[in-house]
Amino acid sequence: MTDVSATTTNPDYEAQFGDYFALLKPRVMTLVVFTAFVGMLVAPVSLHPFVGFCAILFIAVGGGASGALNMWWDADIDAIMKRTAKRPIPSGRVTEQEALAVGLALSGFSVVMLGLATNWAAAGLLAFTIFFYVVIYSMWLKRLTPQNIVIGGAAGAFPPMIGWVAATGSIxxxxxxxxxxxxxxxxxxxxxxxxxxxxxxxxxxxxxxxxxxxxxxxxxxxxxxxxxxxxxxxxxxxxxxxxxxxxxxxxxxxxxxxxxxxxxxxxxxxxxxxxxxxxxxxxxxxxxxxxxxxxxxxxxxxxxxxxx
The missing domain is CATH 1.20.120 (Four Helix Bundle (Hemerythrin (Met), subunit A))
Structure with missing residues (x-):
């Protein structure tokens, strides 16, 4: 990872690949990949290994896109909280505009490619998951209700269901x-x-x-x-x-x-x-x-x- 102190003091700093990757919340993405993979494998319908690999890849990208858009929206409070102050935007490694662009591009890419690789029911569920996490949770309810984490938890709970739907086409x-x-x-x-x-x-x-x-x-x-x-x-x-x-x-x-x-x-x-x-x-x-x-x-x- 890039040294944070260097990025905040050097106005000419150029974001590196690792900075953009950090926008995707890789630790959260690991959970998304694992639970979606399990959801797909326990389904009663088997996918071709290559199709299955593509499905997990695009689900992971969609999860990362949600993370980038969440960091874009929450940049103000991330800068205040000790736990999140070193994230790419508050530490000055990535601009809010760059995070927004990455999040939107990856969102569209992941949904379309998952639909083409598996079925449009899975793609629709992935699109809804991204919308739910970014709009319903991050933009609307996170700062409005003490039940915010309950609502936000739904977005993180969809990946195994998406994996299942990618294999079966149904819930x-x-x-x-x-x-x-x-x-x-x-x-x-x-x-x-x-x-x-x-x-x-x-x-x-x-x-x-x-x-x-x-x-x-x-x-x-x-x-x-x-x-x-x-x-x-x-x-x-x-x-x-x-x-x-x-x-x-x-x-x-x-x-x-x-x-x-x-x-x-x-x-x-x-x-x-x-x-x-x-x-x-x-x-x-x-x-x-x-x-x-x-x-x-x-x-x-x-x-x-x-x-x-």
């Missing part, structure tokens, strides 16, 4: 449950982060639940969403997309996740401040592992099904 219960897995996971994941990063959202004026309703309410919400998540996650194990490996994994993961949510719920602010939010940070770190292992288990069951 099914299995794809809805894979969507629900990510959708219901997102609020506990981000609210745990918000519990120990509240000052960032305070300074930026983003109405995160921790800011508008306080930490006790946020802790209750984490527990409620985790309970609902566990129900949907285990339910997925009883569908054609799941299997014994996924079901066993889901039971273990969700039992552990529920324990973490319960531990967060029963804490008070004195406990949290005393150990620098150790429980919340541990829950947040485990949440990253939770989603990877859940979709990984689906992938294992799909591979076993092919071998048998």
């Amino acid at each position: 099914s219960l299995e794809s809805v449950l894979m969507f629900s897995l990510t959708f219901l996971w997102t609020p506990p994941h981000f609210w745990a982060l918000a519990l120990f990063m509240r000052k960032d959202y305070d300074n930026a004026g983003v109405p995160m639940l921790t800011v508008t309703h306080g930490r006790p309410s946020t802790r209750r919400h984490i527990l409620i969403y985790t309970i609902i998540l566990a129900i949907f996650a285990v339910w997925l194990g009883f569908t054609s997309a799941g299997g014994p490996v996924y079901l066993a994994t889901a039971i273990v993961l969700n039992a552990w996740f529920l324990k973490g949510a319960f531990d967060i719920w029963r804490r008070d602010e004195d406990d949290s401040e005393g150990d620098n939010y150790a429980v919340e940070k541990a829950f947040f770190k485990f949440s990253l592992l939770y989603l990877a292992l859940s979709f990984g288990a689906l992938l294992v069951d799909a591979a076993v099904g092919v071998l048998l």
Whole structure:
């Protein structure tokens, strides 16, 4: 990566490939690729390997386009928040106009190419996902409601459904449950982060639940969403997309996740401040592992099904 301090002090700095790539939120793109890949592979219809590769590539590009447009719109608050201050726009490596151009170009390219490679139902769902994340979430509701992360989570939950639709051409219960897995996971994941990063959202004026309703309410919400998540996650194990490996994994993961949510719920602010939010940070770190292992288990069951 380019040295940030150099870019902010040198007016003649020219953006490098890595700066533009960072606009696409590559870490988020990794999740998009992985969950879309799993959604496509567990579908009952097989795609030609080359078509499947193209589908995942264009879904990834669409996810990256959403990230670029989100960074363009949120450049003002990104510059305020410590967690995002080093992103390409606030650090001066890429201009807002360049980010907008990249986002729009990649959005159109990804949707058209996915439609040509697979089917227009998948392309339409990808287009809706980009629109939802950029317009509905980023532009409209992120700065308006404390339920912003719940709404924004829907955009991140669409990739496995898009992968499924790319293979089958239609939406099914299995794809809805894979969507629900990510959708219901997102609020506990981000609210745990918000519990120990509240000052960032305070300074930026983003109405995160921790800011508008306080930490006790946020802790209750984490527990409620985790309970609902566990129900949907285990339910997925009883569908054609799941299997014994996924079901066993889901039971273990969700039992552990529920324990973490319960531990967060029963804490008070004195406990949290005393150990620098150790429980919340541990829950947040485990949440990253939770989603990877859940979709990984689906992938294992799909591979076993092919071998048998």
